Amino acid sequence: MDTKPAARISDSAICDGIKTRIHRGGYAPGQRLIEVDLAEEFSVGRGRIREIFKTLVGEGYLEFIKNRGVYVRRFTRAEILEMGRVREVLEGLAARLAAETELTVEQRALLRALQNRMDEAEASNDVDRYNSENFQYHAAICAIANNRHVEQSLARVRLPLYRLQLPRSFSSDSMASSNRDHQVITSSILAGKPDAAEAAMRAHVHAGNQHVARLAEEHFR
Amino acid sequence: MDTKPAARISDSAICDGIKTRIHRGGYAPGQRLIEVDLAEEFSVGRGRIREIFKTLVGEGYLEFIKNRGVYVRRFTRAEILEMGRVREVLEGLAARLAAETELTVEQRALLRALQNRMDEAEASNDVDRYNSENFQYHAAICAIANNRHVEQSLARVRLPLYRLQLPRSFSSDSMASSNRDHQVITSSILAGKPDAAEAAMRAHVHAGNQHVARLAEEHFR
DNA sequence: CTGGACCAGATCGTCGACAATTTTGTTGAC
DNA sequence: GTCAACAAAATTGTCGACGATCTGGTCCAG
Numbered sequence: 009m010d011t012k013p014a015a016r017i018s019d020s021a022i023c024d025g026i027k028t029r030i031h032r033g034g035y036a037p038g039q040r041l042i043e044v045d046l047a048e049e050f051s052v053g054r055g056r057i058r059e060i061f062k063t064l065v066g067e068g069y070l071e072f073i074k075n076r077g078v079y080v081r082r083f084t085r086a087e088i089l090e091m092g093r094v095r096e097v098l099e100g101l102a103a104r105l106a107a108e109t110e111l112t113v114e115q116r117a118l119l120r121a122l123q124n125r126m127d128e129a130e131a132s133n134d135v136d137r138y139n140s141e142n143f144q145y146h147a148a149i150c151a152i153a154n155n156r157h158v159e160q161s162l163a164r165v166r167l168p169l170y171r172l173q174l175p176r177s178f179s180s181d182s183m184a185s186s187n188r189d190h191q192v193i194t195s196s197i198l199a200g201k202p203d204a205a206e207a208a209m210r211a212h213v214h215a216g217n218q219h220v221a222r223l224a225e226e227h228f229r
Numbered sequence: 230m231d232t233k234p235a236a237r238i239s240d241s242a243i244c245d246g247i248k249t250r251i252h253r254g255g256y257a258p259g260q261r262l263i264e265v266d267l268a269e270e271f272s273v274g275r276g277r278i279r280e281i282f283k284t285l286v287g288e289g290y291l292e293f294i295k296n297r298g299v300y301v302r303r304f305t306r307a308e309i310l311e312m313g314r315v316r317e318v319l320e321g322l323a324a325r326l327a328a329e330t331e332l333t334v335e336q337r338a339l340l341r342a343l344q345n346r347m348d349e350a351e352a353s354n355d356v357d358r359y360n361s362e363n364f365q366y367h368a369a370i371c372a373i374a375n376n377r378h379v380e381q382s383l384a385r386v387r388l389p390l391y392r393l394q395l396p397r398s399f400s401s402d403s404m405a406s407s408n409r410d411h412q413v414i415t416s417s418i419l420a421g422k423p424d425a426a427e428a429a430m431r432a433h434v435h436a437g438n439q440h441v442a443r444l445a446e447e448h449f450r
Numbered sequence: 451c452t453g454g455a456c457c458a459g460a461t462c463g464t465c466g467a468c469a470a471t472t473t474t475g476t477t478g479a480c
Numbered sequence: 481g482t483c484a485a486c487a488a489a490a491t492t493g494t495c496g497a498c499g500a501t502c503t504g505g506t507c508c509a510g
Contacts, residue, residue: 066287
């Protein structure tokens with residue numbers, strides 16, 4: 009029993025692999041994914057890949073066209089703006105729930121640490137780092153909110169953001185403004201003020217959406 | 230070409246069939262669905278049923294457990310309350326978007342007609358009819374909001390409501406209170422007041438959630 | 451040169467067969 | 481009667497094969 013025949017790969021591992029590539033840009037928006045290619049790559053049958061595709065379609069990553077296969081989902085500008093409005097209220101709710109929570113010392117420390125890191129990134133004008141910390145910050149608030157359905161619904165409407173994670177996504181100005189929002193949100197949550205936290209978060213996401221609305225058309229194809 | 234061999238049933242038709250049964254109670258929450266049974270019933274292969282299951286899992290109707298099959302999704306009280314909070318903000322957003330819309334005459338007429346019907350149901354104390362009109366009313370607002378992602382996200386968090394669609398779901402008192410909310414929402418949308426419409430809708434759904442929170446534990450198993 | 455008809459290759463759709471796993475049923479000891 | 485161990489049945493997991501559909505290229509008429 010020394011040479012196990014390469015332990016069978018799990019469905020979720022394959023799912024994660026595909027998601028990661030989409031996030032990282034290995035698969036481009038609109039790209040067609042060929043069943044047999046992935047089947048060979050992961051050394052599984054085509055049927056399993058097919059089922060995994062259906063799952064990923066359900067999560068909003070892929071688009072399915074009958075008899076034509078699946079494509080990495082591509083969002084139009086109008087669609088991204090529609091999702092943006094949903095994101096406003098959901099991120100707002102997450103902030104509210106976080107502010108309603110009796111925070112643990114670890115949670116308080118985490119929020120402060122993330123805010124510090126964003127402040128540093130802003131001070132050193134490091135847009136990439138700010139962007140990355142920004143994602144973690146929103147994820148942390150979502151985790152503190154502790155509502156699986158908020159998290160799940162948010163995940164869907166956040167999908168287009170990964171694609172817009174370009175260096176140009178934040179200018180120096182917009183980064184400063186974004187971080188001012190964050191500071192208000194952070195302190196509102198730490199102070200346990202749900203109304204303030206939600207309002208600040210909604211305004212914050214709304215501003216981000218207007219930024220998207222002003223982007224040139226070429227960003228969306 | 231006289232005897233077509235029973236035109237092949239489409240995936241979406243099968244999906245709808247299963248969904249309908251879940252809504253109508255033909256399949257009970259927690260019930261296990263056997264692949265081969267459905268395959269035979271619809272005269273298709275098991276693989277297709279399997280893929281359809283994955284799709285329905287993605288939409289929140291079914292739950293999948295490896296090596297054990299799929300079950301009609303069952304929600305705990307805590308989960309329903311979590312979903313309720315999401316519903317608050319999403320229904321609120323739908324009302325806001327509807328109020329932001331330049332309504333057509335048809336849309337105005339539809340809203341008024343639905344409100345009238347609910348008023349009638351309330352006046353005649355017809356809980357079942359009120360319940361049914363209530364669903365249509367919320368659907369109509371969602372349609373006017375005209376945001377596919379609001380609709381999609383809402384569909385998920387509305388799922389537990391179908392199950393609670395019992396006659397006892399509204400008492401005479403709560404029906405009156407619910408319809409007062411509706412009247413405020415309706416007039417706010419007709420008057421084009423987004424803030425008022427959203428606030429009223431949020432309060433309305435919030436009240437409904439508190440009603441759920443007070444239900445006895447037996448309703449959730 | 452343009453466009454439509456046709457053909458060949460690539461890819462998807464569906465099914466049935468067999469293996470793996472879980473569930474159910476039975477037996478027997480205590 | 482209760483429980484464990486085992487055996488049988490039911491159900492799910494996986495794959496490969498075959499037909500159906502789509503894609504892209506070629507050829508020929510105009």
